Amino acid sequence: MLELVDAGLAYGSRHLWSGLSLRVSPGEFVAVLGANGSGKTSLVRAILGLQPLSEGTVRVTDGIGYVPQQRRILPLTPLRARDVVGQGLDGHRWGFGRSAGRAARIAAALEAVDAAELADRPVGLLSGGEQQRVRVAQALVAGPRLLLCDEPLLSLDLRSQRTVTALVDRRRREAGTAVLFVTHEINPVLPYVDRVLYLAGGRFRVGTVDEVFTSQTLSDLYGVPVEVVTVKDRILVAGIPQAHHE
Amino acid sequence: MSEIFNFADYGQLLALVHNSIAAGAVLGLVGGLISVFVMMRDMPFAVHSISELSFAGASGALLFGANVVLGSLTGSILAALVIGLLGSRARDRNSAIGVLMPFGLGLGVLFLALYKGRSANKFGLLTGQIVAVDTPQLSWLLVTSAVVLIGLVVVWRPLAFASTDPEQAAARGVPVAALSSVFMVLLGLTVAMSVQIVGALLVLSVVCTPAAAAMRVTASPVLVTALSVVFAVGSVVGGILLALGSTIPISPYVTTISFLIYVACRIIGARRTVAREA
Numbered sequence: 001m002l003e004l005v006d007a008g009l010a011y012g013s014r015h016l017w018s019g020l021s022l023r024v025s026p027g028e029f030v031a032v033l034g035a036n037g038s039g040k041t042s043l044v045r046a047i048l049g050l051q052p053l054s055e056g057t058v059r060v061t062d063g064i065g066y067v068p069q070q071r072r073i074l075p076l077t078p079l080r081a082r083d084v085v086g087q088g089l090d091g092h093r094w095g096f097g098r099s100a101g102r103a104a105r106i107a108a109a110l111e112a113v114d115a116a117e118l119a120d121r122p123v124g125l126l127s128g129g130e131q132q133r134v135r136v137a138q139a140l141v142a143g144p145r146l147l148l149c150d151e152p153l154l155s156l157d158l159r160s161q162r163t164v165t166a167l168v169d170r171r172r173r174e175a176g177t178a179v180l181f182v183t184h185e186i187n188p189v190l191p192y193v194d195r196v197l198y199l200a201g202g203r204f205r206v207g208t209v210d211e212v213f214t215s216q217t218l219s220d221l222y223g224v225p226v227e228v229v230t231v232k233d234r235i236l237v238a239g240i241p242q243a244h245h246e
Numbered sequence: 247m248s249e250i251f252n253f254a255d256y257g258q259l260l261a262l263v264h265n266s267i268a269a270g271a272v273l274g275l276v277g278g279l280i281s282v283f284v285m286m287r288d289m290p291f292a293v294h295s296i297s298e299l300s301f302a303g304a305s306g307a308l309l310f311g312a313n314v315v316l317g318s319l320t321g322s323i324l325a326a327l328v329i330g331l332l333g334s335r336a337r338d339r340n341s342a343i344g345v346l347m348p349f350g351l352g353l354g355v356l357f358l359a360l361y362k363g364r365s366a367n368k369f370g371l372l373t374g375q376i377v378a379v380d381t382p383q384l385s386w387l388l389v390t391s392a393v394v395l396i397g398l399v400v401v402w403r404p405l406a407f408a409s410t411d412p413e414q415a416a417a418r419g420v421p422v423a424a425l426s427s428v429f430m431v432l433l434g435l436t437v438a439m440s441v442q443i444v445g446a447l448l449v450l451s452v453v454c455t456p457a458a459a460a461m462r463v464t465a466s467p468v469l470v471t472a473l474s475v476v477f478a479v480g481s482v483v484g485g486i487l488l489a490l491g492s493t494i495p496i497s498p499y500v501t502t503i504s505f506l507i508y509v510a511c512r513i514i515g516a517r518r519t520v521a522r523e524a
Contacts, residue, residue: 048417066417076461077410078286078470084411091407092418094400122465138414148417 001026001146001178002047007056009042015202016042018055022197022206026145027176029169029192031183034199035240040182043199044150047180065144065177067152067168070132075124081134082106082119088138109141110134113167129160136167140177147171149181153188161188168192186213187234213237259490265384270486272391273443273452274479279398280436281457281478282471283429286409290454292329295343296437298350299325301446303438304371305357314371315386319438325350326434330427354446374445374497383442390435397432405429406467444482448497451504452478459508462515477507 001024008018016039024030032040045051047060065088073079079087085106090099110116113133118126123134132152139147149168153161165181169192172179181189186196186209196212198205200221205212212218213235218226226239260267284293303321307314325346332339354371398405407415408422409429416422433453440449460473485500 049419050416064417066414068413068417073410074288076285078282078457078461078465078467079410080465083467087407087411087414088418090403091415092404092420094404096399096403124465135414 001028001061002180003059004047005057005059007046007053007058009039009046009051010054017199017202017204020056020204024146024178024180026178027172029172029179029181029189029194030197031181031186031189031193031195032197032199033183033186034204036184038199038201040199041150044148044180044182047148061145061178063142063144063146065139065142065147067132067135067139067147067149069151069154070128070135070156072128073124073126073131075122077122077124079123080120081110081115081123081126081130081137084123084134085109085137085141088141105141109137112140112171113137114163127160129156129163132156132160132164133167136164140171143175144177146178146180149179149183151182151184153183153185165189165192190233190235209235256491263486263490265381266486267483269384269387269443270482271479272387273439274482275475276391276394276436277440277452277482278456278475278478279471280394280433281453281455282460282474283405283409284433284454285457285461286406287429289433290450290458291340292343293433293437293453294450295329295347295350296322296325296434297441297446297449298347298354300350300434300438300441301371302350302354302357304441304446305354305361308363308371309357309361315383315438315442318371318441319390319435321350322438322441323431323434326430326437327427330430370445371441372445372447374443374448374495374500387439387442390439394432394435397428401425401428444497444500448501451501452482455504455508456481459504459511462508462511477504481507 002022003024004020004022007020009016010018022030032043034040042051046053046058048064048066086102089102089105107116107119110119113136115130115133115137118130118134123131126134136152147168152164156164165188168179168181171177181193183189186193190209193209195206196209198212198218198221201223203221205217205221213228215226215228218228218237218240222241224239224241226237229236229238284290300318300322303324304314304318306312306321307317328346329339329343332342404415404420405425405428407418408420408425412422436453437449440452444452456477457470457474459477460470464470464473481500481504484503485496488499489496
């Protein structure tokens, strides 16, 4: 589905990460975590082919679904929810040709994210959580084999966060879609995640949650003492140095 | 009132101005379509700037005895491409556009001040001169429109994708930056056309207001496009027909019809959002 071999990314003299090797199998849910500026979004862009790697290779399946950061869609945007999903199907094609069964596929994709009743609503008038569900449908409608989610939970309320992560999880179970899920918070995806890629300070660690989220591992990554505590199925991390904003 | 309106010889007048009516209808069609993207891409301010530069180009051509249409086209396409290069984010763009606009207008005023010819020509570039559409001008208009229409048909879907969701479109392989340049050229052509007919100061009533009005009453992309074209053709052709029986130029009629349609759409649209939230 996705294979990175000795991949590295640098902007000028600034190395985001290097020597990154990662294989994601069908149906696997991999969470990508790390501080601001650690290169999580750049990783997604490199996988999408929008950002060339400075070293190593990336091999990726055809058919990637992409769920971007939640950004409010302007109220007057002349699109209904079904049109947004339709863009995921054929928005990139030239001309006006439409494939047979288009409407049915769009309806099914909306149904799959429990948004059938939103189909004819102006997308700009939906709530943030509803818009993000529509975006998940847009990413899934073309039947991707790999789903890239870049902070899809940002600025969503807790209920919408749960809905969106549960939808992504359902998809990979039912269709074997591999999932790479960028998030700054592990807890919302904790019930679903198979492995974690943790980026920090130009280095990284790949492993299960139990392997990566230990005081030892994170202290090593950040180079300062970091404390990891588990409280009632929630992981709390203390002592992460604040990222310096450039 | 009788001095402003006089429809006594309307039939004869109509025969004389069929060129203008054809020009108005074509401009309405193209303007209505382009305005959908102008609104999607949040570009009304940029359009105004392009039309000022188009005015500068046209008045420069007038002064130097060159083809006015060609001058207008050169100015507007140059401006459109420069604005296209400024980036797609409205915030980055707007300050540069605000700088470009008075420069264009000032340049145009300078050229007109130096021009010794008929003063009606001067005023027409700013506020419109559609009654004067002659056959060569009409054929030029038709050719430009055909170019814009064909261009729009080819790029419509990916351009709409890139205009409403550039990130997702880029992720799906849409050449977002290239499409932006293509759109700016099509926009430049449309603006140059509009400057010839409604004048540089009033271009927005044809290239922005129609879709802005349509977007108030529906979110269906097909319906927005259809309504936008109907509104644009209605205001331009309606404006010409009303102006025929009067001594007032065409522009105030076009802008007033266009504005009234917008107000009506806002009123209808306000009801629609309230009903939805209830």
